[in-house]
Amino acid sequence: MNAPFPTGVEDDSVDLGALTGSVGFMLRMAQVAVYDQFFREFANTDVRPGEFSVLWVIAMNPDLRQGTLARTLNIKPAHMTKLVQRLVREGLVKRIVPPEDRRSVRLALTDKGRIHLNRHRSTFLHVHDAERIGLTDAETTQLLGLLQKLAFKDTSSCR
Amino acid sequence: MNAPFPTGVEDDSVDLGALTGSVGFMLRMAQVAVYDQFFREFANTDVRPGEFSVLWVIAMNPDLRQGTLARTLNIKPAHMTKLVQRLVREGLVKRIVPPEDRRSVRLALTDKGRIHLNRHRSTFLHVHDAERIGLTDAETTQLLGLLQKLAFKDTSSCR
DNA sequence: TATTGTTATACTCTATAACTATA
């Protein structure tokens, strides 16, 4: 992965200018770096961040409606349908159509889903621990607080 | 965009548990929120964040090599080829094959590219200003510092 | 009529490998 000599000698000198002051740009750059860590950790498994978050939230909220899940995770309904179909096909999730509203779908983990979640839970939670991503504990706490403010600003300011 | 009444009455009660303590998950959630702001601001234009960053970096670094650009922005070479082709097709960028190494490609803005950049420069830089994203100036500075640490940890720790 | 979720379509981004032309 690291060449013995830098392949692009110029790489150092690239000037990003004011881009490093753009929250949007820097969020993307940081996300790429942090996801790299994720995929290194979960190499040779079939665990993907989006899928795993979905399993997690279903586990925390039994009989969650599919639409509610989609809104919570900012996933479009059409995409959520495919994501859930995949999880059902893998035997991790089951769909329940409740008699009180037969348009809707409620989701729950299967036994296999629960086992899958438990197997990877601890790795998932600790991939991005402070030392792993090169921050101190205090910095990580600070960062999480700021990200929560950004991510949940609409919801929290409205009630 | 906002229904007069919450469409999913349950939405409040969804519990994300330890997910809100995962740097990776929260980076994604924050990015979605912040990009929403971007697309609201640039609605009805053809400006996209990735494309615009590329134009920006080319402007800051004349005669940048395409591969160097790709590595800097964490864009895969194959994707960079298509991205540049689009920018060339739009008349914003020109490709120069230097005689000293005719395998490589150096990039520069056209006049149209410079005009395009200047027209949107200020909007682009200020979409994510503190007040726009619901943070104080101090918080934004703090956030940017932490994101830079994450994004550039490999490069900065190696020299 | 409105809502829930699905299907269909299209475009972007990512990932990989095979290819070309140069070196």
Next chain:
DNA sequence: TATAGTTATAGAGTATAACAATA
């Protein structure tokens, strides 16, 4: 042989609109 960039292909995510079943 190795490198720079391209092409081709496939998968995942995103966005939109049209649709069926149900309310």
